Amino acid sequence: MSHPNKKRLRRTMMFLNAQKPGLIKDPYIYKPDSIMLDLEDAVAEKEKDAARFSLFHALREIDYRGVERVVRVNGLDTDLWREDIRAAVAGGCDSIRIPKTETAKDVQMVADAVAEAEKEFGVEPGRVLIMAALESAKGVMHALEICESSDRLFGVALSGGDYTKDLQTTISGTGVELMGARQMMIIAARAAGVQCFDTVFTNLDDMEGFRKEVQTIKQMGFDGKSIINPRQISIVHEIYTPTPKEITFAEKVVREIDEKKALGIGVFTVDGKMIDIAFYDGAKRTIELAKASGVYKGEL
């Protein structure tokens, strides 16, 4: 049976430096879907050890009120990541984020270390999930094999900063340099049945640009976006909340398909649009998203 949290709602994943007690003590008040407690880039080299203690005790003692707790461990090219995983799994994290993932083997190596840690610390086998950040041309080119690499993997995330460096370009704000990676990743994720998350938007003075980017990635099919500031949360959630018109249409589609199927009718129209069974899952998803966003008042 698939893990119940594999498909949970992940519109916003907020990065927090695990070494900063002031940041990790109460981020749930902003109501992101997930927090990403960072042991990697945000933590100075000489504080890597101290960050693990903060992380472990925060995971054990702070009630994050249902917000998913993802831990970004250090890169697989360091001697830090195995101990990061031990601390995170022992602390009770929900998921591990692998930075700079380039192959299926990277994910499998982390999955093995997570399984070992679950055994060592008496955690239910298979409880801790994994997500992979793709940050290089090689990683993006291997998107499908990464998406299909492990039962624990719930999704992949684009890390635009490192990826554009690898492409020998920069983030322009237009998204043109990220177009290929976004397209490849969302296609790979959907082909493998996992989720897909977009990169951070770092210019906090450009909230209009942020809004446009979220609209774009939602339209492309992404499940959500990595964020760096609580101010970005409400914008993402608003854009991901289905409109009343979309909800009404989805309800009609679900009801009509259920009804027509019983009558042996395959193709029909709803509000002047041709509808068939292919619309069913999308309509169901809209209703689930409306429910999760707290705006659904119907009975489906």
Added chain:
Amino acid sequence: MEIVKAAIAGTLESSDCMVTVEPGEGSVELELESAVIRQYGRQIRKIALETLDRLGVQDAKVRIVDKGALDCTIKARVEAAVYRSVGQRADLPWGGAIV
């Protein structure tokens, strides 16, 4: 665990605390500085001493400068300072002596 050399962990930022450990003179001596010492001094001391006890530290001078840290932060900083003092950064007893 024997404190072999002086070590520091933590910062003076809000919600944090800075913990210094150094070799003691036969017992654990704890010095605490905090703006909320009257309300929380006893609790901070209790958490720090329990943490040191779990780690088996029986001989150390410990100084804590508190800036409004939660219990989990006090534990984390005491442990980080002690493990820095003994130079251990991997194979730590998560869920054992660190709990």
